[in-house]
Amino acid sequence: MSVNILIVDDESDVREMVAFTLKRQGFRILAAEDSKSALEKLGEILPDLILLDWMLPDISGVDLARRLKGDERYEDIPIIMLTARSEEDDKIRGLDAGADDYITKPFSPRELGARINAVLRRSAPNLGKDIINVNGLALDQKGHRVRTHDAEINLGPTEFKLLQFLMAHPDRVFSRTQLLDRIWGSNVYIEERTVDVHIRRLRKALEPVEYDRMIQTVRGAGYRLSAEE
Amino acid sequence: MSVNILIVDDESDVREMVAFTLKRQGFRILAAEDSKSALEKLGEILPDLILLDWMLPDISGVDLARRLKGDERYEDIPIIMLTARSEEDDKIRGLDAGADDYITKPFSPRELGARINAVLRRSAPNLGKDIINVNGLALDQKGHRVRTHDAEINLGPTEFKLLQFLMAHPDRVFSRTQLLDRIWGSNVYIEERTVDVHIRRLRKALEPVEYDRMIQTVRGAGYRLSAEE
DNA sequence: ATATTTTGTCATAATTCTGTAACGCAGCTG
């Protein structure tokens, strides 16, 4: 599965360098030059991770981070702060604002890649696995199969992709828009409520084995697959 | 029966040594001296495994690995990295890039063989065997015969290769494109729907012995041979 | 050279899947 990363930095040099480096490592890159356009981008596409410059022309990176972490729709997206200075104090404030990690400029491509992978491993532990297992429900990505220990579950293409996505990111809430972007594709125009219907179909398929309770509705925010009961 | 291995290394000594060793162990060897020619080779033939040197003159082995693992066409080919140093850090980066295993130079022929077999066992458990047996259906790769315990099944050449491939990779879904690439050859232009027809012919041939149910359709994804019922 | 198989494509039938709309209930707000 391709990993989307949003880089927010006002210096185009930095943006380009990072984009070049990360593209070569197989990531898909989105870029924004300030907080305002970052928020716009977030409205369209949901990235898997955000690289956020400490200093930005409009809203500071720290404030943006705090704001994102306070928004139910974005709170689960990991953030790595980019900072020019390496003061202890900054680090603390950054992590305080909700950043998951931080890295001081200048940094090497290798270090950046390593940090990103480390953070991703924490936030989407199932992304690369062949078989995702959440609480007894096993999804075989290569075999395109879903089963519990004693029953096989039949899903249509969309329901499979939906469950696959949710299981790859357990315990995270996704809005209908985000699900449409990530599962249907970003340039498709489809009614938001259609997601409800597919959620319904997925739940129905999981009902016989009582796993439908894992698919939870978060009113006003979207849906989530819960790892525990 | 014959397992193809691609060795990518810029030192001809290493290439020759590895080729010699592995040929004697019954593998068929392809060689490339840099990433560019490796990609060219991959355009012609899809090997069953790739041995990749860490350091290459053009694109580094790590980057090539990442690139291959990001390409749907090659992502399933297991990669073993060859590295001169044995630093822990390298190992991590290698596995991070998608390598399935790694081995440090210099290595013994025996160790190389063992690693290759271990990796192949995971990705294609039946590949090397003379007779593949899945759930009572036996396919003799050398004798080009297929039989159940009490009946022999007659297949045309294409159906045989199709069944052979599917039985070598049980419980995995393959898209029509993948099947065309790996059974018909990489640079043949054939209608995708043609695969359906051959699947149909294969099923028909397996019907009398009730083994047609093993060949399953996965809507929107491709076909799969299921090991269990 | 002739008979027999095998192959790739089509056209058509048979299935399965999808996105919407519509209706009703649940939860929150004031």
Place this chain on the structure above:
DNA sequence: CAGCTGCGTTACAGAATTATGACAAAATAT
């Protein structure tokens, strides 16, 4: 409690995808 918004459900017709049988060309065998 009334009103509003969000969500769950169902039904359905149109789309997509797959199954199947027929056929002519190509390849093999006799």
